[in-house]
Amino acid sequence: xxxxxxxxxxxxxxxxxxxxxxxxxxxxxxxxxxxxxxxxxxxxxxxxxxxxxxxxxxxxxxxxxxxxxxxxxxxxxxxxxxxxxxxxxxxxxxxxxxxxxxxxxxxxxxxxxxxxxxxxxxxxxxxxxxxxxxxxxxxxxxxxxxxxxxxxxxxxxxxxxxxxxxxxxxxxxxxxxxxxxxxxxxxxxxxxxxxxxxxxxxxxxxxxxxxxxxxxxxxxxxxxxxxxxxxxxxxxxxxxxxxxxxxxxxxxxxxxxxxxxxxxxxxxxxxxxxxxxxxxxxxxxxxxxxxxxxxxxxxxxxxxxxxxxxxxxxxxxxxxxxxxxxxxxxxxxxxxxxxxxxxxxxxxxxxxxxxxxxxxxxxxxxxxxxxxxxxxxxxxxxxxxxxxxxxxxxxxxxxxxxxxxxxxxxxxxxxxxxx
Ligand code: GLU
Numbered sequence: 426x427x428x429x430x431x432x433x434x435x436x437x438x439x440x441x442x443x444x445x446x447x448x449x450x451x452x453x454x455x456x457x458x459x460x461x462x463x464x465x466x467x468x469x470x471x472x473x474x475x476x477x478x479x480x481x482x483x484x485x486x487x488x489x490x491x492x493x494x495x496x497x498x499x500x501x502x503x504x505x506x507x508x509x510x511x512x513x514x515x516x517x518x519x520x521x522x523x524x525x526x527x528x529x530x531x532x533x534x535x536x537x538x539x540x541x542x543x544x545x546x547x548x549x550x551x552x553x554x555x556x557x558x559x560x561x562x563x564x565x566x567x568x569x570x571x572x573x574x575x576x577x578x579x580x581x582x583x584x585x586x587x588x589x590x591x592x593x594x595x596x597x598x599x600x601x602x603x604x605x606x607x608x609x610x611x612x613x614x615x616x617x618x619x620x621x622x623x624x625x626x627x628x629x630x631x632x633x634x635x636x637x638x639x640x641x642x643x644x645x646x647x648x649x650x651x652x653x654x655x656x657x658x659x660x661x662x663x664x665x666x667x668x669x670x671x672x673x674x675x676x677x678x679x680x681x682x683x684x685x686x687x688x689x690x691x692x693x694x695x696x697x698x699x700x701x702x703x704x705x706x707x708x709x710x711x712x713x714x715x716x717x718x719x720x721x722x723x724x725x726x727x728x729x730x731x732x733x734x735x736x737x738x739x740x741x742x743x744x745x746x747x748x749x750x751x752x753x754x755x756x757x758x759x760x761x762x763x764x765x766x767x768x769x770x771x772x773x774x775x776x777x778x779x780x781x782x783x784x785x786x787x788x789x790x791x792x793x794x795x796x797x798x799x800x801x802x803x804x805x806x807x808x809x810x811x812x813x814x815x816x817x818x819x820x821x822x823x824x825x826x827x828x829x830x831x832x833x834x835x836x837x838x839x840x841x842x843x844x
Pocket of ligand 1: 498569570571776778
């Protein structure tokens, strides 16, 4: 991952600074928001199947907690680095503020390639990480969740390990858990559902019909797959999907349910999926195909100075965190391509995490219909606030998003007497 080039922390700091300046904030606001309030680096031993001990590095960043306890996922990836985790935690602060959730921003990372691990090793890494950070997290302190490379099964081990450490049931310490141990109905597909809801609201605001729109999706993991299925259900024509193995393409529309079913059993191998489509080895091809809207739902830094000039779509809806570099953002703006930013479009996941946490704290559980209804109400309100700011100040939607969030954060920090 480009640790030097496109350092994502510098990117998020730049956005925060620009918006603090344009809002005429006191200098303290940027000073507080530019770095996490707390950042933990841990190294813990994991017993491998062959009996050897491997030291594994992990991070947990608590960027800001003026609006509530830190909240955010844990990423398992061999390329995870400290500044990336800090940036991701800052994004969580912004996201939770935009989504009107009573949370600050947090994020965790473990430097590990899960594809190299057996099931038992993965469990020991998950438990080892939680043991290492247990003193710093808690249902009212910092609440981890899934992110890239982690899933409900990992969350199940993590919540169990935390409860063993503290000696009582505390399901609210982790969200994205399996349903049977306090997970919420609707959490699995929530990020993808939220991406579709944002697109629907965006279409309404801009005055176009999403039905029949040609859309392309980069990423076919939990988020990309759910986004593709929900967009397909909305009536969009999904013409291209990329994953780490390549891109499948059909200008008449792909068979999304069949591809999703295939990918569930055969992750990261879209290029070999059966069906009537062309295949390209290019993992970013979905971003460049002839489509009306593209949905980057994979890693950060996917739309760069290099490929931004070739994008044909009119709209970019960011499902991933930080998929567009600052330089590419500029190019897209100059080319009149509208970007619906990550800090709005992918808040469906953390919003249903919030519902999960509320259910855990009150020990009373809602139906999937109730969850989906609350999600739509919440996402529409976040969209409308941001869109109003975008129109009122005639700024791009990313700037508008940061304006909404930083205004809220500054008021909370002021009320707490932080500056
Ligand atoms: N990792 C997800 C995100 O980046 C979800 C976080 C959460 O549910 O707390 O938004």
